[in-house]
Amino acid sequence: MKIAIDGPAGAGKSTIAKKVAREIGAIYVDTGAMYRAMGIFMLKKGISAEDGEAIAEASREADISIIYKDGGQHVILNGEDVTGDLRHEEVGAMASCVAKHGAVRAKLVDLQRAMAQKSSVVMDGRDIGTVVLPDAELKIYLDASADVRAKRRFLELEEKGEDHDTLDAIRADIVARDEQDKNREISPLIQADDAVYLDTSDLTIDQVTEKICELARKRSEKEAKF
Ligand code: DC
Numbered sequence: 521m522k523i524a525i526d527g528p529a530g531a532g533k534s535t536i537a538k539k540v541a542r543e544i545g546a547i548y549v550d551t552g553a554m555y556r557a558m559g560i561f562m563l564k565k566g567i568s569a570e571d572g573e574a575i576a577e578a579s580r581e582a583d584i585s586i587i588y589k590d591g592g593q594h595v596i597l598n599g600e601d602v603t604g605d606l607r608h609e610e611v612g613a614m615a616s617c618v619a620k621h622g623a624v625r626a627k628l629v630d631l632q633r634a635m636a637q638k639s640s641v642v643m644d645g646r647d648i649g650t651v652v653l654p655d656a657e658l659k660i661y662l663d664a665s666a667d668v669r670a671k672r673r674f675l676e677l678e679e680k681g682e683d684h685d686t687l688d689a690i691r692a693d694i695v696a697r698d699e700q701d702k703n704r705e706i707s708p709l710i711q712a713d714d715a716v717y718l719d720t721s722d723l724t725i726d727q728v729t730e731k732i733c734e735l736a737r738k739r740s741e742k743e744a745k746f
Contacts, residue, residue: 521546521640521740522655523732524648527662528698528709529612530669532720532728533644536662539729541642544736549586549635550593551645551652552615554628556606557584557595559614569617576623584631609685609693616697619646620704646701649712657739659715660732668721670694 521544525537534550541548561582567574585596594603605611618624625647632652635641643652649659664672670691677684684690701709711717716735720728 521657521736522636522653523642523736524653524656524659524712524715525642525644525662525732526646526648526650526660526709526711526715527644528664528669528701529694530673531662531664532672532725533662535725536720536728536732537642537644539725540732540736543729543733544640544642546640546642547588547635548593549632549641549643551628551632551643551648553593553595553603553606554584554586554631555615555619555624556611557597557602558582558618558624558628559611560602560605561597562618563610563614569614572621575618576621579618579621579624579627582627584628586631586635612697613693616700619701620706622706625706646709647707649715650710651707654712657743658732658736659712660735661711661715661717662728663717663719664721666691666695666698 523540523546525533527533534552537550538548558579562569562575562578565578567578583598587594587596592603594601595606596602629652632643632648636643636653645652649656649661670687673690673694674684674687685693698709718728718731
């Protein structure tokens with residue numbers, strides 16, 4: 521079974537997708553992590569976020585692969601495990617910039633499709649239901665208000681004891697990221713016609729997970745009948 525979960529940053533995609541994958545015995549694929557790895561590669565090379573030509577050119581040298589170790593997804597960039605660096609704010613911002621480019625997307629979409637061919641997956645991102653897995657048995661569009669998403673991110677950083685911006689600055693970053701991801705020319709973040717829309721603003725992680733698992737069960741029962 522293939523489940524596609526798309527939506528804006530901070531809607532709870534990765535936490536929920538991970539739980540759903542565990543429940544249904546599928547592999548969780550975090551495609552944002554691949555764009556983030558590409559962002560790390562560009563930052564390391566000192567390439568400007570504005571220099572589209574250099575990004576497209578350099579992306580050919582970035583060898584990104586995914587391995588599963590200790591129950592988690594690890595991202596390997598040219599032989600180095602960069603998993604620990606993926607969540608930095610500057611990496612997220614660079615990921616959103618590199619994700620605008622067709623050369624980067626083509627390379628990563630190939631990798632994502634190859635993973636979905638090998639096993640059952642719960643894959644999250646921005647274009648999974650629309651571009652990567654248009655034939656997914658279940659598509660979910662997870663959303664939440666910008667206020668709720670900013671608050672979640674703020675609390676997450678507080679809990680980790682990491683240095684962070686004010687709530688307002690985090691909210692502004694989230695809104696800017698949404699703008700960029702929703703308005704880019706290639707594969708923008710958009711709800712697939714056949715996706716189920718779920719607003720997680722007033723729901724717990726467990727409630728959303730349960731809802732998706734229930735939808736997945738119904739879909740697989742339906743498939744089994746045919
Ligand atoms: O989900 P995330 O915050 O880890 O994603 C980082 C960036 O990567 C996000 O701003 C947009 C981009 N992305 C994308 O364009 N397509 C995907 N399938 C996943 C992520």
